[in-house]
Amino acid sequence: MLKVVLMDDDVSIPSAISGTQIQGVLFNELVTKFSDSLLLHKTYRISSVTVKDVNPIYRSVHKEYELKFLNNTLIEVEELEVVSLETINFNFVDFKELNKYTDAKENMDALGIVIEVSPTLNICKKNNKGTTKKREVIIMDMSSRTTTLTLWEDLAENEGNFIMELIQERPIITVTHVAINTYKGLSLQTQKGSTLQINMDIESVKALRHWSKENINNKDIRSLISSTKDQKFNGAEKVKLQDIIGKSAMSFEKTNYCFEATIRNVVNDREPFMMIVKVRSMEHIATLATLTVFNDCQTLINCSLYDLLQLQIEDMDEFSNKVTSCKGKSFLFLVKIDNTQQQVVKTYFAVEELKELTLDNGSFHEEMRYAKKIKIEK
Structure with a gap:
């Protein structure tokens, strides 16, 4: 199975909400058929898909619907950049006020500069039903607060490895559809439907990069990591x-x-x-x-x-x-x-x-x- 997150930008309809996102799902042989045709940040014209209700068990980028790709689905590349990344409506959480998001119903996103990244761990699932991969990343936002972000499954293995390679450059990551983790204090974690992008070309990332050059570069990284552990208790x-x-x-x-x-x-x-x-x-x-x-x-x-x-x-x-x-x-x-x-x-x-x-x-x-x-x- 392959999941993709798509976003529209219907400028022909003045009343349309710019930057609406929806999840697309591909099964079985369709993964092989279309995986090379769908590239990150490219614009496509997609036809002949099925619109279906979202499974309420899992969170998705759209509250009601998702798209199912079919054998006769047609994907055409748009030569002009119709959709701009700046039209994405992010809902970034404030790291210093994570307690306000514990009961949040809306989707939440995270933006932070990477301070530290840990190796991938194999974690046993509940009731000993196999294993999954986990990786913890410490990130900081413009409030000067750090928090732990837990990456699960493919994000831990794939995107986590890219972050590990870039750690000396202190990459900035944009993570969509995060959840509050209350298992040991308060932290963030990815979930099904989460996406992670490194050094996106958007104004929010540029602003955080500029802020970090003035506020982080000369700081003791060990003290930043230590403060993460203290804040994780959230007032314990x-x-x-x-x-x-x-x-x-x-x-x-x-x-x-x-x-x-x-x-x-x-x-x-x-x-x-x-x-x-x-x-x-x-x-x-x-x-x-x-x-x-x-x-x-x-x-x-x-x-x-x-x-x-x-x-x-x-x-x-x-x-x-x-x-x-x-x-x-x-x-x-x-x-x-x-x-x-x-x-x-x-x-x-x-x-x-x-x-x-x-x-x-x-x-x-x-x-x-x-x-x-x-x-x-x-």
């Missing part, structure tokens, strides 16, 4: 572990909190999908708790879930050693509070590793003798 209140445990649902005024803790033991060293860890408060050594952390092996043990599953098949002892390699390390944890149920539900995420603490075995066992062990709600 930093507390101590003992502030989280044992509180009733009515005691929590916010939904996001973060705290620092050191992992003292891994309870389930044979389970890849979730890690049950015993942690110690970094501020109060007598406070111990048990946390259930889902799908965070990349942060905890620097290993993707996909690679961990492969290791489980090949060498169970090595798998166990890998899972327990986070013992003795300290992390910043994010906890999301759901107090809408009868019993408060706390969901934990490992956000980043902190400086490792050095405690000898004797002092650790001395702590264990007097520590108050508390089971945290899952």
Whole structure:
């Protein structure tokens, strides 16, 4: 299957909305037939297509309709540039106000200069139904705020590789139909129907390039990346572990909190999908708790879930050693509070590793003798 995003510019009709976009879908042999005929930023006259309703399960560039290409579809190249890129009506999000877009119904786009790009990761899908590709890109807009943009599937592999090659030039990317990701704080992610273009020839990109030359070039990139991690919490209140445990649902005024803790033991060293860890408060050594952390092996043990599953098949002892390699390390944890149920539900995420603490075995066992062990709600 091949999807293309088309835009019209009917200047012959004064009342027409310039820059209306619609998605075109090609199946099976039509992908081979037309893939070389449809080039980016070229103008075509297309006839004999079917107009169909959009599947409500998936977001599309048009709220109601999409085009289905047929065997008798005719594609003719227009010699003159009828459609200008400047007529595209983008709805760029403001990075410093991502919380305002969490319940947005309209399509959203993102424009940012690339600060950092990570390698592609193989991620296991839900219920272990195969794998998909993921890549994280840190971008900045003209508000001087950075955010993480997660690219999925082909965008992670194809466009992500181009961005990686151009990273020294700090490319500017334009991404359509992004979504707010609330999994660990607030960030952006692509979805089905998203498109990504690098260094588009439009005024918004030119303005951001001019701004970046005056505001970014002399800045410490590491500080920009660090600020991204801080902003990702979106106002999560930093507390101590003992502030989280044992509180009733009515005691929590916010939904996001973060705290620092050191992992003292891994309870389930044979389970890849979730890690049950015993942690110690970094501020109060007598406070111990048990946390259930889902799908965070990349942060905890620097290993993707996909690679961990492969290791489980090949060498169970090595798998166990890998899972327990986070013992003795300290992390910043994010906890999301759901107090809408009868019993408060706390969901934990490992956000980043902190400086490792050095405690000898004797002092650790001395702590264990007097520590108050508390089971945290899952």
